[in-house]
Amino acid sequence: MMTSFLFRAMDARAGIFLAIMAAAIVLVPAGNLLVPEGSPFHVPTYAVTLMGKYLTYALLALAVDLVWGFCGILSLGHAAFFALGGYAMGMYLMRQIGTRGVYGDPILPDFMVFLNWPELPWYWYGFDMFWFAALMVVLVPGVLAFVFGWFAFRSRVTGVYLSIITQALTYALLLAFFRNDMGFGGNNGLTDFKDILGFDIQADSTRAGLFAASGIALVFCYVICRAVTRSKLGKVLVAVRDAESRTRFLGYRVEHYKLFVWTLSAMMAGVAGALYVPQVGIINPGEFAPANSIEVVIWVAVGGRGTLVGAVLGAVLVNFAKTWFTAALPDIWLFALGGLFVVVTLFLPKGIVGTFSQGWTALRQRKASADYEAGSDEPPSSPPHAPSATARDAEPQPAE
Amino acid sequence: MTRATSLLYLDGVSVSFDGFKALNELSLTIAPGEMRAIIGPNGAGKTTMMDVITGKTRPDSGDVFFNGAVDLTGEDEASIAELGIGRKFQKPTVFESHTVWDNLELALKAPRGPFATLFHTITGAEKTRIEDLLDLIRLNDKRDELAANLSHGQKQWLEIGMLLAQDPKLLLVDEPAAGMTDAETAETAELLKDIANDHSVVVVEHDMVFVRSLGVKVTVLHEGSVLAEGSLDHVSADERVVEVYLGR
Numbered sequence: 216m217m218t219s220f221l222f223r224a225m226d227a228r229a230g231i232f233l234a235i236m237a238a239a240i241v242l243v244p245a246g247n248l249l250v251p252e253g254s255p256f257h258v259p260t261y262a263v264t265l266m267g268k269y270l271t272y273a274l275l276a277l278a279v280d281l282v283w284g285f286c287g288i289l290s291l292g293h294a295a296f297f298a299l300g301g302y303a304m305g306m307y308l309m310r311q312i313g314t315r316g317v318y319g320d321p322i323l324p325d326f327m328v329f330l331n332w333p334e335l336p337w338y339w340y341g342f343d344m345f346w347f348a349a350l351m352v353v354l355v356p357g358v359l360a361f362v363f364g365w366f367a368f369r370s371r372v373t374g375v376y377l378s379i380i381t382q383a384l385t386y387a388l389l390l391a392f393f394r395n396d397m398g399f400g401g402n403n404g405l406t407d408f409k410d411i412l413g414f415d416i417q418a419d420s421t422r423a424g425l426f427a428a429s430g431i432a433l434v435f436c437y438v439i440c441r442a443v444t445r446s447k448l449g450k451v452l453v454a455v456r457d458a459e460s461r462t463r464f465l466g467y468r469v470e471h472y473k474l475f476v477w478t479l480s481a482m483m484a485g486v487a488g489a490l491y492v493p494q495v496g497i498i499n500p501g502e503f504a505p506a507n508s509i510e511v512v513i514w515v516a517v518g519g520r521g522t523l524v525g526a527v528l529g530a531v532l533v534n535f536a537k538t539w540f541t542a543a544l545p546d547i548w549l550f551a552l553g554g555l556f557v558v559v560t561l562f563l564p565k566g567i568v569g570t571f572s573q574g575w576t577a578l579r580q581r582k583a584s585a586d587y588e589a590g591s592d593e594p595p596s597s598p599p600h601a602p603s604a605t606a607r608d609a610e611p612q613p614a615e
Numbered sequence: 616m617t618r619a620t621s622l623l624y625l626d627g628v629s630v631s632f633d634g635f636k637a638l639n640e641l642s643l644t645i646a647p648g649e650m651r652a653i654i655g656p657n658g659a660g661k662t663t664m665m666d667v668i669t670g671k672t673r674p675d676s677g678d679v680f681f682n683g684a685v686d687l688t689g690e691d692e693a694s695i696a697e698l699g700i701g702r703k704f705q706k707p708t709v710f711e712s713h714t715v716w717d718n719l720e721l722a723l724k725a726p727r728g729p730f731a732t733l734f735h736t737i738t739g740a741e742k743t744r745i746e747d748l749l750d751l752i753r754l755n756d757k758r759d760e761l762a763a764n765l766s767h768g769q770k771q772w773l774e775i776g777m778l779l780a781q782d783p784k785l786l787l788v789d790e791p792a793a794g795m796t797d798a799e800t801a802e803t804a805e806l807l808k809d810i811a812n813d814h815s816v817v818v819v820e821h822d823m824v825f826v827r828s829l830g831v832k833v834t835v836l837h838e839g840s841v842l843a844e845g846s847l848d849h850v851s852a853d854e855r856v857v858e859v860y861l862g863r
């Protein structure tokens with residue numbers, strides 16, 4: 216059962232993606248650790264960390280594509296799940312500091328000593344153990360998403376209203392985490408990390424390891440997303456996206472499907488956040504900013520909604536551009552991002568990957584029918600009058 | 616007929632939208648195995664009646680029972696579908712970005728939970744069933760086509776195929792011949808008569824030629840309640856029916 220489930224995940228596009236990822240996971244750390252510094256093939260540590268950060272963004276984008284691209288749930292609050300995963304990891308990293316903090320307290324993080332807290336709050340217990348923190352990385356976003364989704368989907372909140380309440384969710388968390396008495400470092404968040412699993416967090420080898428871990432997590436989640444979206448459940452998700460009430464009349468309990476995919480997606484976002492924090496060295500309430508979640512949606516739209524690899528590509532490309540812009544022309548980045556979104560919406564509604572694969576299909580069909588007409592005995596693989604038809608073509612159409 | 620022996624039993628059902636009574640004390644009984652045609656002018660409440668039966672609209676008052684015992688007013692769309700009531704919409708609604716085959720596969724009677732579908736692998740029996748349906752609705756050569764690319768009439772047929780795939784006890788078919796050519800309409804009537812051999816069917820239709828070719832008992836709705844009931848010739852002879860409907 217499990218093998219056939221995973222086997223479904225594979226096709227040519229998935230193969231290319233996995234090959235590229237495998238190469239990156241091996242070559243980037245090798246280029247940093249094994250190639251001497253003077254060589255043109257040396258990958259500097261800052262670049263390893265930067266690319267590692269892009270991979271965690273890519274994983275976040277993948278999670279958004281799963282719910283938005285396949286089930287039509289436009290989440291404008293996924294940064295909340297990302298940040299919660301990040302905080303769970305940050306708490307572990309804080310507790311690893313031990314007596315090396317400014318105040319040298321063996322248990323309490325510096326900010327708690329500073330606030331004169333006598334002891335560790337109960338919800339910080341267990342975070343000195345990696346396995347516990349790792350569990351919380353998926354459990355906390357997962358449980359929050361489950362509870363939120365339970366109420367939202369059962370009450371049949373959809374479309375713009377759902378998007379708005381996801382924004383409200385992340386905004387509420389932003390305000391909560393800003394407060395010092397929440398016990399998460401307030402405004403400053405969690406930072407000054409020393410080591411992770413006993414490895415110096417600044418060391419090149421740790422950086423390379425974190426990059427590889429981000430790559431592996433991305434591959435793992437991608438395979439899960441593929442297997443899910445290509446299963447019969449995935450077909451139900453697309454049915455819900457395109458004609459929700461029709462799906463209900465077929466006997467599918469739409470809210471259960473949404474809840475499943477929503478919770479799964481939130482857990483993936485949590486993993487992304489947990490890998491992000493040790494690489495950037497800080498987590499603060501700014502990660503809950505509503506604009507962050509909106510940015511993720513732009514990445515997915517640019518890369519191609521409902522294509523999975525498009526989400527990854529969009530996240531990497533847009534963030535690469537962001538890095539470049541904020542260094543070269545810091546003032547115009549937001550305009551560039553807004554402009555990009557407008558251009559993509561108007562001219563590339565299927566995003567980069569969607570447009571590309573549509574063109575590819577049309578080309579192949581044209582060639583096939585040309586061969587057919589030329590008397591080759593290979594018939595066209597599918598009818599030639601369907602060039603614009605991809606799985607993402609149809610407008611969402613509500614049942615009457 | 617009593618409630619206990621009926622397949623579908625509506626008694627005194629009323630629905631109002633902003634004070635306007637779309638259904639007004641509607642009572643109607645369908646026997647097991649029966650095929651019934653429902654006619655009536657636009658706005659008579661035919662679609663609203665189907666909405667009430669399938670759980671889309673809650674009645675303000677009245678009873679709706681299925682199989683003599685199940686109170687449908689307490690169930691939602693998914694559980695009513697699972698009980699064995701399938702519906703074809705007035706405006707054909709198929710899953711446009713799925714292929715014809717996938718539309719049928721999604722409709723096919725099978726466990727409906729997320730975990731069942733996540734690990735589902737299509738069985739040989741299911742494939743055979745889909746093949747049979749494809750032949751029946753004459754879309755065999757379109758099996759890999761996206762439903763979006765079908766003609767209007769083909770979408771109607773696909774939706775009928777999806778209805779059959781669910782293997783419901785009762786089929787509610789809303790204006791199946793709308794937008795069809797005369798030839799297609801005649802074929803659709805034949806198809807529905809075939810289906811009625813082993814299913815109970817309620818068909819809403821405007822086309823009198825179509826209704827006549829079904830040759831079944833007819834219920835005339837008007838302003839949300841039953842105006843007349845009987846054979847087509849019987850109701851056509853009814854003066855009130857002629858006045859509100861046929862004579863227009």
Ligand SMILES: Nc1ncnc2c1ncn2[C@@H]1O[C@H](COP(=O)(O)OP(=O)(O)O)[C@@H](O)[C@H]1O
Nearest residue numbers: 632636637655656657658659660661662663664
């Ligand atoms: N959701 C709704 N809100 C308001 N009015 C409605 C709604 N649904 C139906 N109606 C009204 O109820 C009446 C019956 O409609 P309907 O059942 O669609 O008629 P029919 O299918 O017989 O043509 C119409 O006047 C229609 O405008």
Ligand SMILES: [Mg+2]
Nearest residue numbers: 661662663705
């Ligand atoms: Mg109607």
